[in-house]
Amino acid sequence: MANNQHAAPAPVGGSLVNAVTLSCGVLIALMVAVLAVRFLFGLGAVTGLNDGYPWGIWVVVDVMIGSAFACGGFSVAMLVYIFNKGEYHPLVRPALLASLFGYTLAGAGVIFDLGRWWNVWNMFWPGSINLNSVMFEVAVCISLYIVVMWIEFSPTFLEQMGRHDTKKKLNKAMFFIIALGTVLPMMHQSSLGTLLVVMGVQIHPLWNTPLQPALYLLTAITMGYAVVLFESCVASSAYRRKIEMSLLTPMSKVMLGFLAVYLVVRVGDVVVRGALPKAFVPSIEALMFWLETACFIAPLILIGAETNRRNPAKLVLAGILLMLGGALLRLNGFLIGYETGDGFTYFPTLAEILVTAGMFAIEVLGYIIITRRFPVLPREDVQAAH
């Protein structure tokens, strides 16, 4: 019981119509318009995709990076329930909510990118599935995780709807749902890296390693904590609430621990494979490698000292840098460091960017609506009503 001195979650309240929600509405409308053209006339009508770059930002940003940004729920749940750090409990619901949106949209976003989406049921059809395919593992695992997360989050809705009996019954099985909710992301976040392995020599040596699953899993966990830092601070400033520094400061130390392990594996791998000289060849790949590496190393300097971890501005900056670093690792592996032959270039079209922006707008809008109407964020004595 000592774990539960913290305030219970409560709706933030306030109006749902404001500049942010209206902007989100406009972005979502634009996305719907682009998608109408895409489904009527094909992927070529709106995207810059070609056979040299069959995957663009809808896959790499919306799914690979989007789902890694959505690892907050997984990272915090692991901290609270597996490492038994109950004091972080107030962070679970907001983190889980962001993850829920991130993953549900990543899952839905895949459909936009599938050229033959009406056949997608084959992914779950025993006569069609290919157990050797890394993509199969990713798809099944992400689908399952989305369901698991909705169940994990459902007490929030049940509380608001007054269905306490249902909630109590659900809570009896919740430990298993939570365990599933830690194992499934470990599986697919690592596999998202394994996706690169079969591409073989087409991947630049700086990102071409059989250790992909370890690199992608470690960065997904790190990014999960980074996103929680970011979200907590943004939600605090937007809703004019206290920043939960007493939780964020020690959590950022856990984050740095995972970061340190990642850096040892990453740098060790590049050196052992003999790929390091490639980082000193003047090229866009080398530049991006150093940019990516800088984003991972800077937080160690920035918040390595305990006093700096008590500074909210530095924490947020470190969080943003780590989100950027993880995003760059994925962008570099799948697009910058991917070379299938001469004559192909890819740059996202405005239409592609509008869809990606629309997806993020849905996440922001959903987060606002749910935190204002449902018990997600910890209750504060004086609620800001605006």
Add this chain to the structure above:
Amino acid sequence: MGTRRDFLKGFLASGAAATAGVVASPVLARETRQRPPEGLGLLYDATLCVGCKACVAACKQANNNPAEFSTTDHLWDTPLDTSGYTFNIIKMYRNGTMDVKDQETNGYAFMKTSCMHCADPSCVSACPVSAMTKDPVTGVVGYNADKCIGCRYCVAACPFGIPKYQYDSPTGRIGKCELCRHRYKDGHYSACAEVCPTGATLYGKTSDLLVEAKRRIALKPGVPAKFPRGKLGGPDQSYETPAGKYLQHVYGEKEYGGTQVLKLSGVSFAKVGMPDLPPDAAAAMSETIQHALYGNLIMPFAVLGAMTYVAKRNVKPDDESSDKEGS
């Protein structure tokens, strides 16, 4: 303290499971697959190719593909590369004055681009829904549009850039050479080999084609020799012509564990667009990792067991109290 002890137990359990998985992985390592003994394929000999592109036209016809235009008059089928609608193309290498055929400096050469029908194809390993399959007998890498979800992982995976997608259609398919497997029942074989006037593209069992390829690279350049046309082992359509100056390399013999389409050239393969590939297929490494981690779901269940065990200890009191507080 019970929690901590349980936590340690769970941690050790999952650690042991992970170690077991890693230790077992060298044993489980999926070796690069070899060509099936009766596997079918093509032998393309760049020194015999005259660049007439009869094979490109025949391929279009055999696969019912529309013409693709790269000139303003839109009169002729002039694809610049393989695409969702062009499964075979002859490309040209040019250097300097282009005086001598099959010569790297001041010369020119041709190269056929089409599916290599790998012994261990990346596209087949990548495809999540078995739309891309390798026939166990003929070894032909075939495509089934009725299963394909259009994820284009095969496009990304292939080191030869072969499977291609039809981006201009809302119902786009993947397009690639299937060695004219749909024409076998009528007694036909690969259209490109059927129409090739010089035997530069030869159809047959890959094991026979490999013997033929080795015979050719052993020939003395300029000395007349016999060259079969059409189908190796079919009706004799051979003719005599001076042997070309071959590189001592049968492309496809060992690349990625071998391919069923083999190539001979006078100009280095890297210069005519054929990638330098290791003898081990990327699919073997990818599947080794996949099965080391997920084989029979042993690792996931071990970790899930450990996590459930730990979570059961840690979740219960927390939820009940928050339930009271929340209501």
